[in-house]
Amino acid sequence: xxxxxxxxxxxxxxxxxxxxxxxxxxxxxxxxxxxxxxxxxxxxxxxxxxxxxxxxxxxxxxxxxxxxxxxxxxxxxxxxxxxxxxxxxxxxxxxxxxxxxxxxxxxxxxxxxxxxxxxxxxxxxxxxxxxxxxxxx
Numbered sequence: 001x002x003x004x005x006x007x008x009x010x011x012x013x014x015x016x017x018x019x020x021x022x023x024x025x026x027x028x029x030x031x032x033x034x035x036x037x038x039x040x041x042x043x044x045x046x047x048x049x050x051x052x053x054x055x056x057x058x059x060x061x062x063x064x065x066x067x068x069x070x071x072x073x074x075x076x077x078x079x080x081x082x083x084x085x086x087x088x089x090x091x092x093x094x095x096x097x098x099x100x101x102x103x104x105x106x107x108x109x110x111x112x113x114x115x116x117x118x119x120x121x122x123x124x125x126x127x128x129x130x131x132x133x134x135x136x137x
Contacts, residue, residue: 006026007025007026007093008023008024008025009023009024009089009092010022010023010024010089011086011088011089011092012088013081013084013085013086013087014084014114015073015081015084015109015113015114016073016074016077016116016117017072017073018070018071018072018073018074018077018081019070019071019072020069020070020081020082020084020085021069021070022067022068022082022085022086022088022089023068023089024066024067024086024089024090024092024093025064026063026064026065027064027065028062029061029062029065030065031054031061031065032066032067033070033082034068034069034070038050043075045076046075046076046078046079047079049079049080050079050083050086052083052107053086053087053110056099056106057090057094057099060094064090064093066086068085068086070082070085083109084111084112084114087103088111091111
């Protein structure tokens, strides 16, 4: 008899220029971000931001393994992209519409990519908004 195919879910999340790709499959509750366990992921504020995606499924998270590969952007952009990828993957893995509703109620960005981007620099200034002062005297 052929082996039953293992259920593996691949999802992604984006924030600014950070892109996170998450792989979720049945396991023992291990969560790794760029091959670093989430328990020792630094900085702590980023770790807490990522854990927001895990709190609603406390008891079920012990039955899945989550591997996340994240690149680009800064520390908090990567954290927010990671939490989006994890939340999407958990909803797809458990096929639970109430979990999706819970995530959307907590924070819509757990299920939807944040489309905001940096505004480009404009002429006559040093940045997107700052302009050189005008002198009329």
